[in-house]
Amino acid sequence: MADASPLHPDRWSLDSWFSGFGKADYSDFKTKLVSDVEALKNQASALGSDLAEIARVINALESFSDRLGHLSSYLGCLSADDANDEAVKADEAWISTLDAESTKLQATLRSALAKLDDATFARLLSDASLKNAEHSVKRMREEGQKQMTAEMESLAADLNVNGLHAWGRLYDTLTGKMEFEMTFPDGHTETVPMARRRALMSEPDRKLREAAFHAGQKPWNDHAVTLAAALNGIAGTRLSLYDRRGLPHFLNTPLFDGAMSRKSLDAMLEAIHTNIDLPRRALRKAAKLQGTSALHYFDLEAPQIAAPEEKPLTWDEACDTVEKAFSPAYPRLGSYFGGMLKDRWIEAQPRAGKRPGAFCTGSQLKHEERIYMTFHGTVHDMVTLAHEAGHAWHSCVLRPARSFAASYPMTLAETASNFGEMILLSGLMGDPNITEATKAYLLDQEMLRAHAYLINIPMRYEFEKAFYTERAAGEVSVSRLRELMTEAQRNLYGDTLLDDGTDPMFWAYKMHFFITGVSFYNFPYVFGYLLSQALFARFKVEGASFLPRYEAFLSMTGSATCEEVVKQTLGEDLTNPEFWATALKAMEPSLVGYEAIK
Template identity: 85%
Template sequence: MPHSTPTTPDRWSLESWFSGFGKADYTEFKAALVRDVELLKTRAAALGGNTAEIVGVINTLETVSDRLGHLSAYLGCLSADDANDEGVKADEAWISTLEAESTKLMASLRSALAALSDAAFDSMLSDPALKNAEHAVKRMRHEGQHQMSAEMESLAADLNVNGLHAWGRLYDTLTGKMEFEMAFPDGHKEIVPMSRRRALMSEGDRKLREAAFHDGQKPWHDHAVTLAAGLNGIAGTRLSLFGRRGLPHFLDTPLFDGAMSRKSLDAMLEAIHANIDLPRRAIRKAAKLQGTPALHYFDLEAPQVAPPDEKPLTWDEACATVDHAFSAAYPKLGEYFREMLSQRWIEAQPRAGKRPGAFCTGSQLKHEERVYMTFHKTVHDMVTLAHEVGHAWHSCVLRPARSFAASYPMTLAETASNFGEMILLDGLMSDPGITEATKAYLLDQEMLRAHAYLINIPMRYEFEKAFYTERAGGELSVSRFSELMNEAQRKLYGDTLLPDGTDPMFWAYKMHFFITGVSFYNFPYVFGYLLSQALFARFKAEGAAFLPRYEAFLAMTGSATCEEVVKQTLGEDLTKPEFWATALKAMEPSLQAYEAIK
């Protein structure tokens, strides 16, 4: 890997957004935004059938939403940057109430759109002021046709702050304080924060993983009744609201949010189940490398090939490697990555007080992106960097679009990030200077990702679907949650898990089930992973000639459904299991190389 003097910026700058938290420009921005949200809410509440006034509200909403998103992104960056800043925490709580007010005005606007006749709505869409916003406005009208009265939606928005979302906050507070006593393999005992448990279960030492798994189960069992109440409360609230809004199925909202059809989701899952032995083969090989007949749940995120015995990767080396891979395969992406570094749009500095995790965010107001992560001198961190820059590039391609055409669903967002990852990994694997040890390690990492996306995440979907189906008839007990989790794990993993190798408490500690902003925070990841596999296979076959089509794909993601985007840019049909099966089988060459590791 390239070596250079450590001079690449690893600390981001947010000063182009605001001169500083609490400074005059920040407080003035907040005050103006509160005033304009309230004015627009009043204006939206008074909407009738005057299409010219509706168009005016839509366009004003677009600019207000840009400002609200800008402020929210800024606070999110500051909060991640310093998790102990009480002032930022207070403003994060404050902005959630402002977002609730925005939800109310959206409800009024959607009601007005839904009340229009088809002829009046079609005529309104031809207004030049709505050019390139047609897809977004159609979605607003669709939501308006499936919502309660404006007064009831306003009440729901208020109640959700202290009801639905309170369950999520309770989960965050409770789990954030969790810790457990762990007996380490060397005999010493230590009080370990729960936030460290997953990292311990990703260690190469199996005895360490086993201890972290078993000792770390106790707090989840201790709080299981509370956590079950939370999950029942979240799902129960959603099901009640879905019923009031006339939505016949609990998947209607997550599918709408993902801009995809049930037919496409079913086709994708059908292809996964029909080809489930592909990712299972990766797990069987991992078990063979480990020397066990199958894996335990605590083995699933652990590398079975040790990292190459090389000195730690520096930030400069990681950036140079990503730059080289991007520039060689996709020059425009490489140029953009260098711009991000020079503009100090990437936060990667390891230091106390930062929140764990990684994300990409941005501002439609400033047309700038930001990437957040913490670099711990590993190849895995370098891959995370490529993943998040893939997200950022997606937003960059959409900069010329108006805001209503630049907001894309999670399904298509995860496609771009995985594509960035694959460019880096392909560049590393094709580097003539790569060692066999590094190649084996990268293959192992690739297979870890494959079975996570193709088995673990579909397993979460199967659990959540079964849970919501039963929850419609009443609350579930702790034991029933664990039974459903066991059933889902056995269904997807089959014989690749040891007889005692399931984790019945996974429902309690997988934070995604407790996210209150969206439900079914799972299948969009599978969608993005498989679609990116298909895109990358095209790229490998067609070379640089494919890249303009890839950019056309990215540019269209905020203006059409997933099916329309893929049909128009790739000529493929997402409702056919055959498309997804082809994407799945793209992993075969890497899988065979992995199986050949001694």
């Protein structure tokens, strides 16, 4: 809900990044990037056994990547802010070409590193200019040992601009312009932007949720063939490249990107499936509170216990609530969040033309972060704000590190964002003035969150895994995509969904399936949620004395694997299902309290 005149700005400013899109500083920045990448490609191609020259090119790549990331983040912000801006879209397409040139550069450098024997590579890592970049350089070499020839990688990068990434741009453009005609329960009809649909399906009024669900399905069904072509195109391209690179399984790349092992992933999923009845109990209670035998898909994000105040939250109220939860528990985080508001680093205003979803981005060049979301006055939106603030704080903690040591995997990124959510919810629950009605409401919100991470997101993983398995044999039809989605929902939700309560089109409107930069944009969320449960359990026991240790954890995330970070900070083994089971069972006290609500 937009305030008439909010004290906390709900529109961000990007002025510190560039004076404006298309302005002189912006154009000059683009020109310099183009000349620099060409020079670096030539230098990388000429690399031989001169270790000092290899180190120099590695450092030059780090600087170039900072600047390329800065421009890419800027364009991503502008594009999300106005999905109809054709000039920005043109530059997004242009930067995809520059990304391809950067990919060629990196492939050439990785090939040079892969040619070094172990002893020579060890001498390279001892170069003083590469201090604190060892982890990243080792990963470059490992990738180099698993890639195609430099010429083939260069061709793949070129083709991806107008192939793989073009499918993603098509999805963003198509969905950013989607809207649907909806008849509200009171009988009036509106044209609703698709970006608003999720908020409508989070409303307490079940008739409103149902209307938004069914009316909002029409555009997805109308465009199902196009969306299926995009999904097949994205997955098919990846599978072809995996095969050419000699990668035996489609999970190898997302696991490498997540800096975690298959053994850790399997241990986590084993713990979830073994203990699946815990989050299912929460859904059964939700159905009981709703007065139905089970839930429909459009019920899954809706509160079953109304907020004590019936009016929607204002933006100012949401910001103040988050800041007041952060500051006593984690003063440095609270101060940082207040600074984000003051400096206008958060975009939250509801407007037509905005892209759906929420994200945190930033610039290593400027050492600044930005949060993008659309605020519609729900508690869910407020939790999203805390989630994205956790991401932003993670980047802030890593500012002193060099860029190669500040680039962390999504698995560990999601830990920080979930930690932010948990501080918010814990702060609200710990308020001495909290009423029983408010406590019940917050327990309901906590169970919504647990369901999302322990059932819904694992369901997305199971769908994507099944889809990639079938896509390896050929294109997957719209009807089969619907079947795979329904099967995944039935497998994870069990008896908690009504007979007609699945959503076969979820594959189409879940943006994460269409992100071309990474695949399996799902299990890292679960990883982060459960790991944050483990971290937060330590925080509750140790109090403020844990926070320096937590920041040490954040500081390590760009310099080690997930297994190494957790072993050094928590002394735990991620490949042990019991670690994950213990983290999952942390929800049980809240679940028991939820089940006791009359």
